[in-house]
Amino acid sequence: MPMKTTKIMHHLQCISPIDNSVYVERALAGEVEIRVVLDRASKAQKAWRRTPLNERIAIVERAVEIFAVKKERLGRELCWMMGRPIRYAGGEINGFMDRAQTMAQLATEALADIQLPEKPGFTRFIRREPLGVSLVIAPWNYPYLTAVNAVVPALLSGNAVILKHSAQTPLCAERMVEIFREAGLPYGVFQFLHLNHAYTQRLACAGEIQHVAFTGSVGAGANLERTVAGRFIQVGLELGGKDPAYVRADADISQAVAAVVDGAYFNSGQSCCGIERAYVHEDIFSEFISQTVDLLRDYRLGRPDQVETTLGPLVRAEAADRVRAQVDEAIAEGAKVHLDVSEFPMDKRGTQYMAPQLLTRVRHHMRVMREETFGPVLGVQKVHDDGEALEFMNNSPFGLTAAIFTRDEDVAMEMGGYLEAGTVFLNRCDYLDPELAWTGVKQSGRGCTLSKIGFENLTRPKSFHFKHDG
Incomplete structure (x- = not known):
């Protein structure tokens, strides 16, 4: 991914649907920031993939506990960013915690080696290995619930994650990264970037990115597929519905x-x-x-x-x-x-x-x-x-x-x-x-999140075929 030294000076503004006031304003990342985040993610993932699964699970479970403590604040921010009635806003945090906890419970079985019938003179099994760095592009309408579907299974699988959230809900990305860091996730394993569309596409083309999870419109999903065509990476798309x-x-x-x-x-x-x-x-x-x-x-x-x-x-x-x-x-x-x-x-x-x-x-x-x-x-x-x-x-x-x-x-x-x-x-x-596969057909997308099947989209199989001496 070629990088220039020019820095983007544009800003992101979250206009609250409550009263059209500017609720959040952030600088958008440019090429320098993207390169720093990619390098950090790539290095952190090499150590994270070797972290025992039970330690990864424990970090996710601690993050769930922290989310519970901060639910009221997160719900209030959600209300102001995208207009969810305050009486319901905390329900999305409950849903986030439920899905994260469920994926943590499913991870041990879902990520276990696949053992084959015994064959004399051979050891054979299939291991599920992480893909590398996952880019999660999340929407504003259910900003925590859509993000958790990809973020938590990706982390449990041993991937590093870069979260690009909607300009309407930028605090959701920041809070998620903050909470997982507070829970003990190593620095660089989970990061966020505030990006415009052009730089989001460029990020998806970076060599370090080996998986993209996108939730959004059919048109945007089609553009993303065209953007990464020929890279042969995993792309999960949750698109429109009727x-x-x-x-x-x-x-x-x-x-x-x-x-x-x-x-x-x-x-x-x-x-x-x-x-x-x-x-x-x-x-x-x-x-x-x-x-x-x-x-x-x-x-x-x-x-x-x-x-x-x-x-x-x-x-x-x-x-x-x-x-x-x-x-x-x-x-x-x-x-x-x-x-x-x-x-x-x-x-x-x-x-x-x-x-x-x-x-x-x-x-x-x-x-x-x-x-x-x-x-x-x-x-x-x-x-x-x-x-x-x-x-x-x-x-x-x-x-x-x-x-x-x-x-x-x-x-x-x-x-x-x-x-x-x-x-x-x-x-x-x-x-x-969250124990069922979340997937669509036709223009509603492709790929699968959640359930044990969802982990298959965040790992690649590696076969081990050992012939014993003698």
């Missing part, structure tokens, strides 16, 4: 409504695996809509730093305007809205504060039913049977998760076999179990 839910006629309607609404509107709909479209059997359609509207009217749109708020702003006014444009277009094409935005006084066009909305009379060709929305909007379409629902659910360029609500587990299992999704839920949605 996750569907199907509510069968035999479902517990109240339970389905509660789950779908939470899955669609939590975090103001800014979730890769949130429910963005729902298909409801015609026999229960009217009741489902009625209960959904009643539940949505209980939401409180407001400043996320106020404890009574249950629905915060979108990350930026431009993001809210894009969501509103989808809704306006759907209405123009015949969709029906079910909520009067005047019931939510904070909703104002041209701002990041947007009321929740429910749409019916939608059709599958509408953008709101086929393109990622990433906002507090749900389109609900009536279906006649399981076959029609399955056809609609699969008719998407995305495939991260899909949810079925029914009392008939056999039917759900059969449908799940045909669903084109990385995770199939029954009677729940928008949840990540």
